[in-house]
Amino acid sequence: MGTKGRCLVSSRKDPDVPKTGQSGLSRRGFMQGIGVGSGALGAGILENEAQAAPPPGGFSGPAAVPITLRINGKSTNLTVEPRVTLVDALRNHLDMTGAKKVCDRATCGACTVIMSGKVVYACSVLAIDAQGKDIQTIEGIGSGNKPHPVSVAFVHNDAQQCGYCTPGFVMAAKGFLDRNPNPTFEQVEKGLGGNLCRCGTYVGVRQAVLEAAKEMKGGKNA
Amino acid sequence: MKWFDYECPRTVEAAVGLLSAPGRKVRALAGGTDLLVQLRAGRREADLVVDIKEIGELNELRLDSSGLTIGAAVPCYRIYNDPAICRAYPGLIDAVSLIGGTQIQGRASLGGNLANAAPSADAVPILIALGAQCLIAGPGGPRSLPVEDFCVAPGRNALAPGELLVSIHLAPPLPGSGAAYLRFIPRNEMDIAVVGAGASVVLKGNVFAAARIALASVAPVPLFVADAGDSLIGKPVDEASINAAAEIARAAAKPITDMRGTAEYRRHLCGVMTRRAIARAIARGKETN
Ligand SMILES: Cc1cc2nc3c(=O)[nH]c(=O)nc-3n(C[C@H](O)[C@H](O)[C@H](O)COP(=O)(O)OP(=O)(O)OC[C@H]3O[C@@H](n4cnc5c(N)ncnc54)[C@H](O)[C@@H]3O)c2cc1C
Ligand code: FES
Ligand code: FES
Numbered sequence: 001m002g003t004k005g006r007c008l009v010s011s012r013k014d015p016d017v018p019k020t021g022q023s024g025l026s027r028r029g030f031m032q033g034i035g036v037g038s039g040a041l042g043a044g045i046l047e048n049e050a051q052a053a054p055p056p057g058g059f060s061g062p063a064a065v066p067i068t069l070r071i072n073g074k075s076t077n078l079t080v081e082p083r084v085t086l087v088d089a090l091r092n093h094l095d096m097t098g099a100k101k102v103c104d105r106a107t108c109g110a111c112t113v114i115m116s117g118k119v120v121y122a123c124s125v126l127a128i129d130a131q132g133k134d135i136q137t138i139e140g141i142g143s144g145n146k147p148h149p150v151s152v153a154f155v156h157n158d159a160q161q162c163g164y165c166t167p168g169f170v171m172a173a174k175g176f177l178d179r180n181p182n183p184t185f186e187q188v189e190k191g192l193g194g195n196l197c198r199c200g201t202y203v204g205v206r207q208a209v210l211e212a213a214k215e216m217k218g219g220k221n222a
Numbered sequence: 223m224k225w226f227d228y229e230c231p232r233t234v235e236a237a238v239g240l241l242s243a244p245g246r247k248v249r250a251l252a253g254g255t256d257l258l259v260q261l262r263a264g265r266r267e268a269d270l271v272v273d274i275k276e277i278g279e280l281n282e283l284r285l286d287s288s289g290l291t292i293g294a295a296v297p298c299y300r301i302y303n304d305p306a307i308c309r310a311y312p313g314l315i316d317a318v319s320l321i322g323g324t325q326i327q328g329r330a331s332l333g334g335n336l337a338n339a340a341p342s343a344d345a346v347p348i349l350i351a352l353g354a355q356c357l358i359a360g361p362g363g364p365r366s367l368p369v370e371d372f373c374v375a376p377g378r379n380a381l382a383p384g385e386l387l388v389s390i391h392l393a394p395p396l397p398g399s400g401a402a403y404l405r406f407i408p409r410n411e412m413d414i415a416v417v418g419a420g421a422s423v424v425l426k427g428n429v430f431a432a433a434r435i436a437l438a439s440v441a442p443v444p445l446f447v448a449d450a451g452d453s454l455i456g457k458p459v460d461e462a463s464i465n466a467a468a469e470i471a472r473a474a475a476k477p478i479t480d481m482r483g484t485a486e487y488r489r490h491l492c493g494v495m496t497r498r499a500i501a502r503a504i505a506r507g508k509e510t511n
Contacts, residue, residue, distance in 0.1 A: 059227035082228030118328035124258045194323025
C-alpha cells in the first residue's frame with residue numbers, strides 16, 4: 001500500500017495546463033463549498049494530505065505533482081501531471097525509451113513493463129498510480145554486455161524484424177516465464193496474446209520463449 | 223489526454239465525498255483499462271479522477287459460507303488464481319479468464335467491467351446468470367441491486383451521482399448447480415464478443431430445479447432472458463428442453479448489425495451459444511450433484 005494518497009499539489013505551475021478556474025470554481029472556493037461540513041472528505045483526503053507537509057488545499061493536479069517511482073530497484077523522484085501515463089513518464093521524463101508507445105490504447109503491448117510482478121501496458125497506467133509498486137523495464141533486465149536470457153533467445157531465433165515491438169515482447173515473455181517456468185507451446189501462445197507484431201515474427205518469438213525457458217531452468221539467471 | 227485532478231482516497235466514505243464533488247465531472251478509476259482509453263479518445267470526460275484501488279472493501283476477495291464477495295476493484299487475475307473460487311464458480315472463471323490478454327487481466331476489475339456498462343462486457347451475463355447482487359455506497363447510504371438491473375443503456379449504469387460500486391456478491395453454489403459462459407469471436411482471443419451466453423442451472427436428479435440465462439452483445443445492455451431460464455424449471459434434462467430455452471433466448475435478442483456480424487447472424491448465434499452454455503452448465507452441475 002503506497003504513498004499514492006499523499007501526493008501534494010505542486011507549487012510549480014505548468015503553463016500548458018489550464019488553471020482550475022476552468023471549471024468555473026477557484027480551488028479555494030471549491031474546497032470551501034464541500035470541504036467544511038463534509039465528514040467524509042474531512043476524514044479522507046484532507047487527513048492524508050495533512051500527513052504530508054504544508055497543505056495547499058485542494059486536489060492533486062491538474063498541474064504537475066511530485067511523485068516517486070521505484071524503477072528497476074531504484075527510487076526516482078519526478079514531477080508529472082496526474083494525466084501522464086507511465087510510458088510517457090518513462091520516455092519523456094526519465095529518458096528511458098525502451099518501452100515503446102505505439103497504439104497508446106492498451107492494445108499492442110509495445111509499452112509492456114512488469115509492475116508488482118505482473119505485466120501491464122504502461123500506456124494505460126497513470127504514473128501517479130504506479131507509485132509504491134516495483135516497476136521493471138527492459139532497461140533493468142540486462143545490458144548490452146550481459147543480456148537477459150530472453151533477449152539472447154530472441155536473437156538466436158530471429159524473433160524480430162523492425163524490432164519496434166521487441167522490448168514489449170521481451171518484457172511480456174519475461175513476466176510470463178517468471179510465472180510459468182515450464183510452459184507448453186499453447187501456454188506461450190496464450191500468455192503472449194497481449195502483444196502484437198506488425199512484422200509477423202510470432203513464430204520466432206514463441207520459439208525464443210521456449211528456448212529461454214530451457215536456458216533459465218534452475219534459476220541460472222533471472 | 224485532457225487534464226484532470228487525481229485523488230486516491232482510503233475509505234468508501236472519502237470516495238463517496240469525492241464522487242459527489244459539486245460542479246465536477248468525476249470518474250472512479252479502477253484498472254483504467256476502459257477509462258484511460260476512453261478519456262484519451264474523448265469518449266468520456268473527467269476533471270477529477272478518483273482512484274479507488276486503495277480502499278480496503280474494494281480489494282476484498284472472500285469465499286465463505288455466505289458465498290463469494292468480490293471487491294469492485296479486484297482484478298481478474300486474482301479471481302482465477304484462487305483455486306477454491308475456481309472450484310466453486312467455474313462459470314465465473316470462464317468469463318474472467320477471457321477478458322483481454324495477460325496485461326489486461328492484471329488490471330481489469332470485475333467492478334469496472336460492470337460499471338463501464340458495455341453491451342459486450344463478458345463478466346456481466348455470467349454474473350446475471352449466477353444471480354449476483356451489487357453492493358453500492360452513496361451519499362444516501364448503502365443499497366444493493368441485482369446485477370441485471372445495473373446496466374441501463376450502452377455505457378450507462380444505474381449509479382446515481384456520488385455512488386460507488388463497492389462489491390459484488392454471489393450466493394454459495396447449491397448441490398447440483400453448474401454454470402458456464404461462452405463467447406463467440408472471430409479471432410482466438412483479444413476481441414469483442416459477437417455474442418456471449420451465460421447460463422446457470424440447478425439440477426435435481428434429471429430435472430431442472432432452477433435456471434438463469436443472460437446474453438452479451440445482442441441488446442443495448444447485457445440481456446437477462448428470464449423466460450428462457452424459467453422455461454427449463456421442472457423440465458427433464460434433455461435436448462428438447464434445452465432447445466426450447468435456446469429458442470426463447472434467440473427470440474428475445476435484439477441485436478444490431480455491425481462490422482462483427484449482421485443482426486440475423488447474431489440472432490442465430492444466440493440460439494447456438496445458449497444451447498452450448500446450458501449443456502456445459504449441465505455437465506458441471508452433474509459433477510456437483
Ligand atoms: C485490449 C483490451 C481488451 C479487452 N478485452 C475485453 C474482453 O475480452 N472482454 C471484456 O468484457 N472487456 C474487455 N476489455 C474491457 C476492459 O478491460 C474491461 O471492461 C475491464 O473489466 C474494466 O475494468 P477496469 O478496472 O479497467 O475499469 P476502469 O477502466 O477503471 O473503469 C471502467 C468504468 O467504470 C467506472 N468504474 C470503475 N469502477 C467503479 C466503481 N467501483 N464504482 C463506480 N464506477 C466504477 C469508471 O469510472 C469507468 O467509467 C478490454 C480492454 C482492452 C483495452
Ligand atoms: S502502446 Fe501501450 S499497448 Fe500499445
Ligand atoms: S518486429 Fe516489427 S513490429 Fe514486431
